[in-house]
Amino acid sequence: MFKAIGIILLIAFVAIQFFHPVKNIAATPSTQHISKLYAVPANVEQILVKACYDCHSNTTKYPWYSNIQPVDWWLNDHIKDGKRHLNFDEFTTYRVAKQYKKLEECIAEVKDGEMPLENYCYIHKNAVLTNSESETLFTWCDTIRDSIKAKYPADSLVLPKRIK
Numbered sequence: 001m002f003k004a005i006g007i008i009l010l011i012a013f014v015a016i017q018f019f020h021p022v023k024n025i026a027a028t029p030s031t032q033h034i035s036k037l038y039a040v041p042a043n044v045e046q047i048l049v050k051a052c053y054d055c056h057s058n059t060t061k062y063p064w065y066s067n068i069q070p071v072d073w074w075l076n077d078h079i080k081d082g083k084r085h086l087n088f089d090e091f092t093t094y095r096v097a098k099q100y101k102k103l104e105e106c107i108a109e110v111k112d113g114e115m116p117l118e119n120y121c122y123i124h125k126n127a128v129l130t131n132s133e134s135e136t137l138f139t140w141c142d143t144i145r146d147s148i149k150a151k152y153p154a155d156s157l158v159l160p161k162r163i164k
Contacts, residue, residue: 030089055082
């Protein structure tokens, strides 16, 4: 009985290896990337590449284990969720209030240790931000927020409340 169950599970495991979600790899560079609207210094770009872009852009650098199901499905779901919250490749399509809020959330998430995710950093040791890198990111986000605040009226920086 156990042998039959084991064989069935093995066949199922092998069968699911043939079904993969579409990879999050953009064919061309984004025309709506945050850098098209705001200056992204090289040191900030390096921080974003190492700690953010895998889940918050349209181009993920997949690790070797992403070729194994069901891990690939889990990663795909995780990436979709990350992009739903913030996508640097589509940042310029956001309303000004949303841009302003997302930059505030970037600061808060990193300060609170929520980003990059702990389980991501466990495998990707280079994604762990140093205090200096965190401060660089905070300063950059604050600089953009200040420029937005100087350019737009205060009421345009508030997201409308959702009706439940």
